[in-house]
Amino acid sequence: MVTKIKAVQFGCGPIGCSVVRYASQRPDIELVGAIDIKESLVGRDLGEIAGTNNKLGVSISADADAVLSQAKPNVVFLTTSSSAKVVYPQMEKCVRAGANIVSTCEELAYPYRKNPQLSADIDKIAKANNVTVLSTGVNPGFLMDAWPLFMTGVCQQVKRIKAVRVQDASPRRGPFQKKIGAGCTIEEFEKLVAAGKLKHVGLPESIAMIASGLGWKLDEITESIEPVVAKTRVKTDFVTVEPGQASGVRQIGRGIRAGEELVTLEFEACVGRSESYDAVYITGTPNSEVVIKGGTHGDIATAGIVVNSVHRVISAPPGFVTMKDMPIVSVLGFSA
Numbered sequence: 001m002v003t004k005i006k007a008v009q010f011g012c013g014p015i016g017c018s019v020v021r022y023a024s025q026r027p028d029i030e031l032v033g034a035i036d037i038k039e040s041l042v043g044r045d046l047g048e049i050a051g052t053n054n055k056l057g058v059s060i061s062a063d064a065d066a067v068l069s070q071a072k073p074n075v076v077f078l079t080t081s082s083s084a085k086v087v088y089p090q091m092e093k094c095v096r097a098g099a100n101i102v103s104t105c106e107e108l109a110y111p112y113r114k115n116p117q118l119s120a121d122i123d124k125i126a127k128a129n130n131v132t133v134l135s136t137g138v139n140p141g142f143l144m145d146a147w148p149l150f151m152t153g154v155c156q157q158v159k160r161i162k163a164v165r166v167q168d169a170s171p172r173r174g175p176f177q178k179k180i181g182a183g184c185t186i187e188e189f190e191k192l193v194a195a196g197k198l199k200h201v202g203l204p205e206s207i208a209m210i211a212s213g214l215g216w217k218l219d220e221i222t223e224s225i226e227p228v229v230a231k232t233r234v235k236t237d238f239v240t241v242e243p244g245q246a247s248g249v250r251q252i253g254r255g256i257r258a259g260e261e262l263v264t265l266e267f268e269a270c271v272g273r274s275e276s277y278d279a280v281y282i283t284g285t286p287n288s289e290v291v292i293k294g295g296t297h298g299d300i301a302t303a304g305i306v307v308n309s310v311h312r313v314i315s316a317p318p319g320f321v322t323m324k325d326m327p328i329v330s331v332l333g334f335s336a
Helices: 014-023 046-050 064-071 084-096 116-128 146-154 174-179 186-194 203-214 298-308 310-315
Strands: 005-010 029-035 075-078 100-103 132-135 157-168 220-229 246-257 260-270 277-285 288-293 319-321
Touching: 005 014, 005 064, 005 084, 005 310, 014 029, 014 046, 014 075, 014 174, 014 298, 029 064, 064 084, 075 084, 075 310, 084 100, 084 116, 100 310, 116 132, 116 319, 132 310, 146 157, 146 203, 146 277, 146 288, 157 203, 186 220, 186 246, 203 220, 203 246, 203 260
Parallel strands: 005 029, 005 075, 075 100, 100 132, 132 319, 157 260
Antiparallel strands: 157 277, 220 246, 246 260, 277 288
């Protein structure tokens, strides 16, 4: 008999709904509450919003304290923001309610270099309340950090790591297409980048995780960002991109020590791209190269790793952990 884990969904946007659709299929998870401040969602059934086959009998509420107090969840799926500062007060509510957390906040995937004090604060409050906090996802959380680190387990020496993620963003959700600047003029793209409103979040965090996992002390982590310029007209369900406009973003993160580039992460997401793939290249003993042809569907994979991490998080020692610290996360196969 499977003992059910009581879960609350905090954030009912596209990623939150994807998490709900997967979690609701699992016999080991019972969704007992839902939180979102968007007025058009409050009071509606979580299953209806998420697009499950049936209503779940869980009403979405804007009152996080009330939901957490009444539902008493074992875990909260926190899918509200990429910003660590935005997410921290929400985390604090969940932790003080005695709930473990699996979050998708990219800045918390490995925040020790960029936000050391916030990292310490999360760890302290989690330990004080005997719960565990993890932030994960497809990227950061797996493709460009945890996966490359796992691949080094068969190496006797590693000199350099390169990870590449190239994806056609046409089938992705609307907010993602807007986040990568699809449909912007080049001038609009550059203004949004300068304002910090347009970018894929997570490359510096992934580089820091890889370096820590390999015991490398980096002198600096750099990141460049530029538009992918459309050559032809591209139309998706959410945007129309004319030739000369930005169809997406290209970012490169570099981890450097003594002038040498030890870690390189190349990320490109744009609408209308003819090829998608994920790849990891390790220079060492032995050399290693793995390519996922067709790429990895980001939304499906994010929901998968978030839900699949639940048992690991609940059984982990209290505190703030990252994917580098976790035992291997795998699907439990209840549907088999």
